[in-house]
Amino acid sequence: MDASGRRLRRHRWQGVLYVDGELKSSTAxxxxxxxxxxxxxxxxxxxxxxxxxxxxxxxxxxxxxxxxTPEQVMTLFRS
Structure with missing residues (x-):
């Protein structure tokens, strides 16, 4: 993960899905x-x-x- 929260894997972006504040899925x-x-x-x-x-x-x-970032996702979920 880089400094801005982007997930990088072998120069690929990582798409992520959160449901109710919980990471449910990710894919390259x-x-x-x-x-x-x-x-x-x-x-x-x-x-x-x-x-x-x-x-x-x-x-x-x-x-x-x-x-x-994961922290921002949790903040939004809790608000």
Whole structure:
């Protein structure tokens, strides 16, 4: 982990998923990408059409432009 909290492994980024303040999953992300459109939750976009809609509820989703440290994640969870 570098000083800003980014997880690096063999020059790869590490994608992490926290649920209720607890680390649930992580995976190597070999290449960063820059999305060219808006954020979409609960569906995918395929062949210019929205499809595969999530069959359930989605709540309290937070997106951040920068990297959060594990300590920052816990602070947000507790607040």
């Amino acid at each position: 992300v070999p290449k960063l990408w820059h999305a060219g459109g808006p954020v979409a939750l609960g569906r995918i976009r395929w062949n210019n059409a929205n499809t595969d809609f999530w069959q359930g509820a989605i709540g309290d989703v937070r997106l951040y432009q920068g990297v959060l």
